[in-house]
Amino acid sequence: MTLKLYAHPFSSYCQKVLIALYENETPFEYLTLDDAKNGADLAALWPIKKFPVLVDEGRAILEASIIIEHLGLHHPGPVRLIPEDPRAALEVRLMDRFFDNYVMTPMQKIVTDSLRLEQDRDPHGVSEARVMLDKAYGWLDRKLAGREWATGATFSLADCAAAPSLFYADWAHPMGDRLPRVQDYRRKLLALPSFARAVDEARPYRPYSPLGAPDRD
Known part of the structure; x- marks a missing residue:
């Protein structure tokens, strides 16, 4: 079963998980929260509605750090993000x-x-x-x-x-x-x-940044 990630490209915590997924080229379905249906599905999985949320074999994995640890345990790739020692x-x-x-x-x-x-x-x-x-x-x-x-x-x-x-x-x-x-x-x-890659995916949302987005980045 394909991993599903409920996330928003402009979110810092979502980008944290995306880096881990992209580093190891881990296949996943990216369910962006611009879509109202994805937002409703997220609320059903996690009523607090914080994101990202990873769904693996029907189980919702919450919190960015835990998601990355979960990926290392159950979907390891060439880049080990938690040392064995x-x-x-x-x-x-x-x-x-x-x-x-x-x-x-x-x-x-x-x-x-x-x-x-x-x-x-x-x-x-x-x-x-x-x-x-x-x-x-x-x-x-x-x-x-x-x-x-x-x-x-x-x-x-x-x-x-x-x-x-x-x-x-x-x-x-x-x-x-x-x-x-x-x-x-x-x-x-x-x-x-x-x-x-994560930064580029978030570029279309920069006009919504309440503090502005500097051209240098």
Whole structure:
């Protein structure tokens, strides 16, 4: 049975899973959530209606990191995204959580707030999100010293998380010129064929970005 992925091309968490699928050339049916029927089917599978959701043999697999781990266990390909060594795997999972919690989450706070009516906005919360991103950028710049990828020499789940989080975070809160390692790493991720494909698939949706989409990307 073909894997089915309920996803939206412009979603950072969906892009995270798409990178994993494209890296291993895993066959799947892409059910985009522009289609009302796909949206209704997603709601029936997962009433919280967060995406992406992977369906494998009738079973709904939820949450981007879990989907990627599921693919590694049940549909492995040539690119192993979770190391076999448990100590190395812990570092990969740590960096995956770092990108989701301390880059993706504050970035989404800024974006979501911009969609609210003026009287409903949360300037204090947005200010805190920007402070968090500055801290995360600085920590990551130091962490990347001597590393080719997020956790060392090998591409992993952590890099699947890093690509869309750094891509969109720099739109919401530009990192500037003071963080050369993070900037170089972001450029390297954008040059990755699997992520470049996901970015290109999302280009038609850029006019809907509430913060705008810089021409540089």
